[in-house]
Amino acid sequence: MKERDIDQTISVYALRLGDDALILGHRLSEWCSNGPFLEEDIALTNVALDYVGRARNFLNYAAQLRGNGSTEDSLAYQRDCRDFTNFLMHELPRGDFAFTLARQYLLDEYEALFLAELLKSKDSDLAGIAAKSAKETSYHLRRSREWMLRLGGGTDESHRRLQLALDELTGYTTELFEMDDLERDLCEIGVAVDRSALFDRWFSAVSKTFAEANVTLPPASWAVKGGRIGFHTEHLGHLLAELQYVQRAYPGCRW
């Protein structure tokens, strides 16, 4: 690849990671004033805040490489549904507390492995963002894993809700581990992470926790995919309508 092409490819890659963080951060922020008790309200908004920060780091880098006056905000607020490249799991509505925490746990285990690899990226900007994010994720993981044990081993009701959440989520985990040509090319030059290689370690970690919590991640008899090519669920459009409302209603302003 020519240097300019590499930059543009890395920009797309950073955009994908930024979109993941932005959309999940949005879903988590919806918990503000809706938590089951005040401490948990604070914890959820805290995780949301980490993700918004992470989104800004990745999007800012993507914008810098992209040039043409792009900014973190033009990327977040001025693209439509088909241009967003986050995984589908991130955009699913927040559901109940069990659903939010089950999604978070599945993703925290994934992020912990992913970021540990991204830390080794030959792209020093990506490696730098990974270093900061990895610290946050280790806290998130400790917390979400504990919640899996509490919900799985709590009451019949909490166990039922957790199992239901996992039944609903399982088919969205497949695309976390599927690579396309763009990421394979970047992987070859030591910039991107080979996500397909993370599956075994991820599966073994989540299986161990779920065994302890007395629930199961059902084997994927279905798999919905398409986030990385902008083939989204119907939920994303509504999320963007809310996220982008002010900038869309008053274009060209500073805020």
Place this chain on the structure above:
Amino acid sequence: MIQFDSKELSSSELEGLNAHFQERIDAEEKIEPKDWMPEKYRKNLIRQISQHAHSEVIGMQPEGNWITRAPTLHRKAVLLAKVQDEAGHGLYLYSSAETMGITREELIESLHDGSAKYAQIFNYPTLSWADMGALGWLVDGAAIVNQVSLQRTSYGPYARSMVRICKEESFHQRQGYHILMTLMEGSAEQKAMAQDAVNRFWWPSLMMFGPHDAASAHSAQSMKWKVKRQTNDELRQKFVDQSVEQAKAIGLTLPDPDLVWNEERGHFDFGEIDWAEFDRVVSGSGHCNRERVAHHRRAHDEGSWVRDAICAYEEKKRSREVA
């Protein structure tokens, strides 16, 4: 905690305790949870601290209303951090109230059944992004004026929680002011949005200090016990004086034709508050009265299975450890 049952004390013993209590207050000593205190002092403080705690928690709703719609990622991050602080303030304050022998569960019940109040200003709706600016600048600004004064309140745990809270609130006020400043440097529509927000929130902010001193039910006793260190009217005046210059600096007009500098008093004179409006909102006719409490109740009820799960899990863990 040492329990004194006032009913078992003779009237002269009680008089002695009361006199000693007032001497300590007069000598600027802080009252601590284990100290003897008049039952009315305890009740008065629980009322005030719980109202303060509930205000922080209910205040998360009008601001949370804009987190998902904040117009830039920077603004979103700052607003999230701010609302998270408010929740933290709620926690300190619930803890302060708990030192007086009431549980958080009881405090929440009183919020739900309407016997405990929260700041009336949160019964006004937040309709535009500029409202996040007005809320930060005016509502947090008014809260700071009150809370700075409360850092010297006579009850130790309350005073200490105020010291922590004040440090964070000044950042909140600055972020609100900065939102309005940016809008006032923007398009005509943005300027109109900022002015409209200030028009709607100015008078309710003045009402936050409560009734005039002469009409305030709790004021005189609270001043004597040094629960309050400055009167409602003194604090309100301080707020008006500081706000006028700040408004002028960014080109905002405060919606009061009677606002004028009084050389003799060394303060701004301002118009009379519409107390009928205040009473109307207090007695339930604000836009959001029912919604704010219903929202809190719904989140609390929906969370009950989560709280049950934690209790059950901890219980099982304990019994495994014993076995």
